[in-house]
Amino acid sequence: MTLVKTKIGRRAFIRNTGLASGGLVIGFSWLASCKMTPEQVNSLPDEWFELNGFLKVGDNGMVTIMSPNPEIGQNVKTSMPMIVAEELDTAWKNVIVEQAPLNTDIFTRQLAGGSQSIRQGWESLRMAGATARHMLKEAAAQAWGVSADEITTEDGVLTHEASGNSAGYGEMASAATNIEVPEEVQLKDNGNFSIIGTDKKNVDGPKIVTGQPLFGLDVYKEGMLTAMIVHPPAFGMKFKSMNAESVKSMPGIKDVFHFEAYPEDVQKTWSDGGAIPELVAIVGDSTWECMQAKKALDVEWEEASDLESTSYHDQALASLLEKPQEEPARKDGDVDAAFAKAAKIVESTYSAPYLAHNTMEPMNFFAHVTPEKAELLGPIQTPEFLEQTLVSRLGMPAEKIDIMMTRMGGGFGRRLYGTFAVEAAAISQKMNAPVKLVYSREDDMTQGTYRPSYKVKFKAGLDETGNLIAWHVRGAGTNDDLIFENRFPAGAVDNYLAEKHSLQTNVTTGAWRAPRSNFIAGAEQAFMDEVAEAAGKDPLEFRLELFDRAINNPVGDPEKNDYDPERYAGVLKLVKEKANWGSESGKARGVAAYYCHNSYVAQVLELEDGGDMPRVDKITCAVDCGIVINPLAAKNQIEGGMIDGIGHSTYSALTFEDGRPQQSNFDRYRLMRHSEAPKNIEVHFVDNGIDPTGLGEPSLPPAIGALSNALYQATGRRYYNQPFINDKPPLVG
């Protein structure tokens, strides 16, 4: 067992028996409308005893575990409580999971982003469970007059074998609240788990399939008004004037006004990324009435800065690719000298367009701001940052601001930027009424905070025997410089040069699932394939050779390299075995591997025969994310990530004409559909007992590379420009 100091959020372990009683439902009453299963209703305890901020034990042994982090479909609402339950040693069937509200005193890092929830929550979640178990054991020891060390626990039952005593957690819960919180607790040994590592279904599953209210858009409260916004139709434009009078008298419309969502003096955080300072708000009784008023409203806009088009972004990025970086991001050896003596040189340029997040549930938020307090409820990945901005925007101390999170209809990074919640609060404050702000799909898609558009140029040099002797990468993106200079193949090539540029534009950008990696991985892994081909080597073996180099004789300071070459090679070897790489499958295949967000993923992707854009028949995927908390959910997440990568790189793009997004709904913005999805997916995990890392993002980036490489095998031509569906060779003749 491992002994650890109990050192999480300062209030997490302060017992508060005042909170011990009372039902399940806390905070906003709409949550109460979620039906519990009949079994759960029947088994509700008469009294709950809170042992720490993460959990309460009922007098009948039921356990409520708070899930601290926002749920965006990455399934932390199931997997985080699993970790608590494991160390508590209770049976999973007796666990009820609740979404915790924002509470910085108890929880640390209540944020969904960077695939970090599990990795960074791992210790504190285990401690919370272990501390409670310790207190229950102490309570039993006192009751039975025996030593706590001799008491064992299993599935929520305490047993003292020598004396023949045994009791359920519920019987000791009340007494446990009087036990001193321990200074240190023992954690289970990795590998000695009974809940972690087993398949557990999504705790919200029954509510999802029966259509119960779960999401932000499902919030309806007494006296609530609906609000919609009108934002500038183009980046570079701002509000000039409007004629709202006739619209104000439309049925169901309460008010139409121009407002400053972000006045100049508001203290912003990074989470206010794509904030649009001035907007028009339409407030009414119902969504449809607001939508009608929005259509009828005549707003005049004026030019505030350049109106950029996609052709401009493309040209400007292309010219940055011709420009050396003054201080290169990383330089090992001398690439110029190496290229001069190389037997073969390979050079290619790759590009990708802007993408919108397009969460299925458009942005929305409920706010009720009165002079006394502010209640906010909705889908947000960064409640803590939202609170900071609201303190400044509403002129209210944090104690008066309550933020609750709903389940989210997707995040993908978009809900890291809580501008919509600030807008909702500002509108509610102005109306002095509870308001739910709803973005239409068009508002959502044309509002900004996009995945940047990128270009990257690679150049590689090989010696006579096909060894990689030089690698030069120069990348550029809009508002983002794209390159991770210390990632593979840095450290595996003697002569290495990484350069990066950012093009400032007024089209707002933000983190989009696996930021930067979502483009650079696919490009790098496609280029690696070209280089392996030029070297006359099998693409998978070629990569393994490079990892050998990075393991045995790394170039530069190995500490600087942002990857572990053994684990990287490990996933490649696993996928090689599982996909029978090397044996003739008769199908076009591609391989890729990537490391990001602390996890390693390799894939072999196989295409069906035929067509310009053949369909994916099968993906074999190998993952090293350390300990897998919930294999079922982990596989689901990995499948989703790969489909996301394949779908967007094949079909999706957002383009601009004079600052106006040219796609505003799913008629023109294409997303992958059922008949285009991969047919079979197999996921394998490396079993190594290392502390867990995240899964929300890492499977997406390499899938694009594996797809590119398989497409080359299928069609005989390389795909350089996303979306691949439009990447047709120029017509000849």
Next chain:
Amino acid sequence: MATFTININGTKQEVDVDPSTPVLWVLRDHLNLVGTKYGCGIAQCGACTIHLDGTATRACMLTVSSVGNSEITTIEGLSEEGDHPVQKAWLEVDVPQCGYCQAGQIMTASALLEKNPNPTDEEIEMAMNGNICRCGTYTRIKKAVKLAAKS
């Protein structure tokens, strides 16, 4: 404004709304049936799928005035206890990721199986193509439809 009486999940409901109001917003804003989701408003994503006399229909472009005496079934009315074979299969396969599109997916799948109890892979894909899942649960959806077909 006008009064409409519509048949929803076996009950007659009276609403006083503009005749152009789509059934989607009547359900959500006026009848507190929020299981039917808004995703695009232009019949492109399938999040709002309901059954209109048993046929999968996009509620976002179906005006309340055009419903007449037709029977509407929403996700809330698909089964009493949430145990329709499609719902059970969805849970068994652990289909949902974020879950937002799933009510629409389930409504399309259940209408399909009603008409074609044993669909081929291609038939499933054709029937389901109007339902986008941004989280990429497509492979599991197909698995769940087939599982439901068996039961």
